[in-house]
Amino acid sequence: MARAQDGDKDAYRRLLEAITPYLRALAARQIRSVDDIEDVVQDVLLTVHSVRNTYDPLRPFGPWLLAIANRRIIDTMRRRGRVGSHEVSVDRDLETFGAVEANLQEEAVDARVVRDAIEQLSAGQRDAVRMLKLEEMSLQEAAAASGMSIAALKVATHRALKRLRELLQQRGGKS
Template structure:
């Protein structure tokens, strides 16, 4: 009996929502969400899949709410949408699982964090040392734009250089850094 009453209430709320009653629409969505969650939980084990499915259903309800006929029961209309979205997600998961191959840690280039630590330290030290050998304008442009990751506008404000000058200095600085790091050390 409670399900029939709830479904009747949902039918009324949807009819009001179709007429433009925002509060009725908000209440409808609030009331159907736990029900949709229970339907999705029957098909999915992962909580994030359940929530994603509920959101898919709610978005579909929103986009096709104009197709609901108020003279018909709301429950079957909603369940049909929910089942389609649940099946869609299961199909996507099935396709993904078929095409993915999990890689064991042995396939990683440097699985041990200790190996990455020394490499990162040496590279960053070499880069910072090379940056110090750049001409002043290029050094400042590289530090602001690349190391501190400022936008052109921010770097122009901080440095007092024009945006065009910053672009040129950054380009030349990167070119010079490549030469310094590759060992040729030529001027540009």
């Protein structure tokens, strides 16, 4: 490490190659997942690289490396513990995806229902929804195109969305 600190790139490469199997074995004593072990090894190597200037060549290298490795292993275990307590593992083999064609008719019906509901809005509300929501214009662009103020567009859009919700709920209730 002292030679690596002096700029000897070959010595630094050899050092990293020499400590990697040791770090892997150290991580494997406490972590079971192969992916997590490799993540820890990479994390330790990155940490060693970023703090290599803190190593004192007058002191032994092993305890310095071990302190860094143990901290990274503990950090990983804590992080995995937090994630594991909030997530449920899903077996990818059990995932199924419907064919795209399976939902086309349903989507067409939904689109027709929405178009019909939009047609029931007043002209100003219909224009506001079309420009701001369907064509995704900015407020400034829609104001310039419609001749309405930005405030009027906001009000028209708010009222239109409220009315659309009502119309679509009524439609859902009748089915």
